[in-house]
Amino acid sequence: MLFLRLFFLVIASVPHPVDHLSFSRVLATHGLELRRSRTEILQLNVGKLCDLTCVHCHVNAGPKRKEVISRETVGRIVNWLTKTDIPIVDITGGAPEMAPDFRYLVEELRNIPQVETIIDRCNLTILLAPGYEWLAAFLAAQRVGIVASMPCYQPVNVHAQRGDGVFDRSIRALQLLNGLGYAQQPALTLDLVYNPNGDFLPPDQTELEADYKRELKLNFGIDFNRLYTITNMPIGRFAAWLRHNGSLDTYMELLVNAFNLASVSGLMCRNTLSVDWRGEVYDCDFNQQLGMRWRQEKPLFVWDLDPNQLEGQNILLGNHCFGCTAGAGSSCGGALVAPGRIA
Ligand code: SF4
Ligand code: SF4
Numbered sequence: 001m002l003f004l005r006l007f008f009l010v011i012a013s014v015p016h017p018v019d020h021l022s023f024s025r026v027l028a029t030h031g032l033e034l035r036r037s038r039t040e041i042l043q044l045n046v047g048k049l050c051d052l053t054c055v056h057c058h059v060n061a062g063p064k065r066k067e068v069i070s071r072e073t074v075g076r077i078v079n080w081l082t083k084t085d086i087p088i089v090d091i092t093g094g095a096p097e098m099a100p101d102f103r104y105l106v107e108e109l110r111n112i113p114q115v116e117t118i119i120d121r122c123n124l125t126i127l128l129a130p131g132y133e134w135l136a137a138f139l140a141a142q143r144v145g146i147v148a149s150m151p152c153y154q155p156v157n158v159h160a161q162r163g164d165g166v167f168d169r170s171i172r173a174l175q176l177l178n179g180l181g182y183a184q185q186p187a188l189t190l191d192l193v194y195n196p197n198g199d200f201l202p203p204d205q206t207e208l209e210a211d212y213k214r215e216l217k218l219n220f221g222i223d224f225n226r227l228y229t230i231t232n233m234p235i236g237r238f239a240a241w242l243r244h245n246g247s248l249d250t251y252m253e254l255l256v257n258a259f260n261l262a263s264v265s266g267l268m269c270r271n272t273l274s275v276d277w278r279g280e281v282y283d284c285d286f287n288q289q290l291g292m293r294w295r296q297e298k299p300l301f302v303w304d305l306d307p308n309q310l311e312g313q314n315i316l317l318g319n320h321c322f323g324c325t326a327g328a329g330s331s332c333g334g335a336l337v338a339p340g341r342i343a
């Protein structure tokens with residue numbers, strides 16, 4: 001397809017016995033090169049502060065983390081965005097809403113004419129946390145699309161992954177969002193995210209979405225728009241969990257063996273610019289957590305970039321990238337490949 005010319009910088013981010021099958025070399029065997037296309041999404045990770053400490057978290061987020069975006073950094077990023085034609089801003093964390101300047105950020109983004117879509121990656125529990133009573137109504141008033149973690153429609157799996165009581169709070173939060181018009185009005189999208197509760201690949205996204213819709217509606221009266229299946233990446237807290245269980249090597253082999261060439265053209269690093277809480281740029285949130293800087297010698301901040309120079313730039317790759325190309329592929333927008341195209 002229209003995309004690829006090969007250029008690789010190999011950064012081995014996950015030491016394991018399949019190092020010799022590095023992601024870069026697998027792509028090279030197919031004669032591919034991976035470069036940025038037009039930037040359509042700025043994904044801003046506003047920090048690592050979170051009310052939860054999920055097992056699968058690649059950010060190592062939690063209530064004691066101190067890394068959080070400042071108002072000055074918000075201002076510099078917003079100012080840079082006004083000079084671009086990027087239409088989508090995807091806010092993530094941590095629990096992004098816990099950043100003290102979250103409200104300011106959203107309001108400033110809403111004032112940028114070309115930013116059509118603002119997404120909040122929400123863990124749902126924060127909507128019911130003390131001190132955040134304003135949050136759900138604020139998101140609805142600002143027409144912020146919500147992408148919410150919901151690893152199962154049954155309590156047992158959610159509790160195992162996210163902690164006791166999280167399922168019930170998530171259900172109440174979803175009902176609250178429906179009551180505010182989410183998944184009822186076109187401007188208020190509510191998408192859910194499934195990720196496996198262990199060291200296996202997600203099931204078929206379309207079939208699972210149908211199961212979620214049926215079960216959540218039947219048992220709790222909940223509506224949502226789309227379900228995204230996302231593969232657990234072998235980094236951060238999930239990598240530590242795999243190591244603890246002695247299954248990191250097996251999991252990497254699973255990802256490598258499930259490599260799907262058809263997923264490569266849709267990799268999110270091609271059209272997404274990832275920015276951290278300090279304003280530094282990365283190819284994706286995973287590279288961000290691994291510290292895979294665009295410029296090794298010193299930080300490169302988004303406000304130092306010429307937005308017109310991004311297209312065609314090379315992408316930093318590591319063996320964790322196998323997590324994005326396994327099976328149906330995986331991205332912040334879910335599976336990359338229709339079921340019939342899984343190798
Ligand atoms: S996975 Fe999301 S909700 Fe869970 S600890 Fe990480 S940032 Fe928080
Ligand atoms: S981890 Fe995935 S999104 Fe990030 S650079 Fe690798 S393939 Fe691209």
